[in-house]
Structures are given as structure tokens and as C-alpha cells.
Amino acid sequence: MGRVEQIWLKRLRRGPMDPRRRAVAVAGRGLDGNANQGGKRQVTVISADAWRAVERELGGAVDPVLRRANLLVSGVELAGSRGRLLRVGGCRLLIHGELRPCRQMEESRGGLQAALSRDWRGGVYGEVVEGGELAVGDEVAWEPEPPAAMR
Numbered sequence: 001m002g003r004v005e006q007i008w009l010k011r012l013r014r015g016p017m018d019p020r021r022r023a024v025a026v027a028g029r030g031l032d033g034n035a036n037q038g039g040k041r042q043v044t045v046i047s048a049d050a051w052r053a054v055e056r057e058l059g060g061a062v063d064p065v066l067r068r069a070n071l072l073v074s075g076v077e078l079a080g081s082r083g084r085l086l087r088v089g090g091c092r093l094l095i096h097g098e099l100r101p102c103r104q105m106e107e108s109r110g111g112l113q114a115a116l117s118r119d120w121r122g123g124v125y126g127e128v129v130e131g132g133e134l135a136v137g138d139e140v141a142w143e144p145e146p147p148a149a150m151r
Contacts, residue, residue, distance in 0.1 A: 002075025002140035004088060005048050008065060010035045014104070017065050025091035027131040031070055039127070040096045045086070046123035048074035054115045066108045067116065069099070069123050073140045079120035085143040090132025092143065099123040 008017040012035050024032040030042030046069040055062050064072050071088065078095075086093045101116035116122040 002073050004071060004134060004136050004138045004140060005074050006064065006072040007134070007136060008068075008070055009033050010068065010070075017068055019065070022133060022135040023070075024133055025088075025093075025128045025131045027128050030128060034070065041125040042127045043071065043093055044069040044099055044123055044125050045071045045073055045078065045088075045093070045095075046099075047076070047078045047121075048072055050078065050119070050121040050123070053119075054112070054121055057115045058109070058111050062109055062112065066105065066112060067101075067123065068104070071134075076140050076142060078124045081120075081124055081142070085129070086126065086140065087143055088140050089134030089138035091128055091134055092130040093126040094129045095124045095126040097125060099125050 007020045007023050009020055009023065009031055010017055015035065026032055030037045036042060046064060046067050051064050081095045082097050084095050086095055098120050099122040101113045101122045103113065105116055106113040
């Protein structure tokens with residue numbers, strides 16, 4: 001079992017990432033109050049373990065808020081998770097793919113874009129298939145493979 005380490009909401013495109021202790025996931029929409037709503041990229045998730053690898057590569061502490069993801073989780077492997085269901089607190093996310101780092105990562109810290117480009121370190125994106133509340137400290141776990149109709 002893993003856990004939610006941090007939560008951030010983005011007010012607007014390229015806007016600041018606001019830390020939160022709690023959030024509400026809305027099925028088919030995303031996180032309530034977040035700029036990204038609808039589509040397949042409703043929630044973005046990064047791994048604390050992968051982030052530590054990024055920090056080692058860059059030679060020091062790097063604030064994970066620079067990745068601009070919604071959730072930082074520990075204890076779950078995100079690599080290769082396309083098509084899987086992730087339970088986060090009281091909600092479920094269908095993971096659609098790997099987050100590819102953009103130039104904005106490089107603008108925030110030299111070398112960050114390249115460090116995030118390997119081994120799914122940039123995280124994953126998905127849609128909310130079952131809404132609910134989530135909070136820092138909540139459990140995170142992979143569920144059995146979803147039915148083919150959900151993929």
C-alpha cells in the first residue's frame with residue numbers, strides 16, 4: 001500500500017500550484033477547483049520514489065511542485081501502468097499514460113526535463129472514474145485490471 005504525500009491544484013493554465021491537504025475528485029471532470037477539467041488528463045500523479053531518483057541525478061533537493069502534478073504518492077510503482085485503476089483515498093483513477101515532461105520543466109530547473117524523461121519519472125495522467133474525497137495521508141493502491149469496457 002502506498003499513500004498520498006502531497007496534493008496540488010492548479011488555478012489556471014501555467015498558473016501557480018496551490019498546496020492542499022484535501023481535494024474532491026469528480027467523476028468525468030477531475031479535481032474540483034483544478035484548471036484541467038474533462039478529457040483523459042484530469043489528474044496527474046508523480047511518484048515520491050521516482051522524484052528521489054531525479055534529485056540524485058540533479059545533485060540535490062528539488063521541490064516536487066516544479067513537476068506541476070496534482071498528486072505526489074509513495075509506495076506504488078507508476079511505470080508501465082497504462083490501463084490500470086489506481087485507488088486514491090475515496091476515488092478511483094483510470095491511468096491513460098505517461099506524463100512527458102515539457103520545456104516548462106527545464107525553465108524551472110536546468111536538467112529537470114531530461115531527468116524526468118526516463119523510466120516514467122515524469123508520472124502518469126488519468127481520468128476520475130469514481131469520484132470521492134482524497135487527503136494527504138490517504139492510502140493509494142492498484143486495483144485488479146479494469147474490465148475491457150473501461151480501457
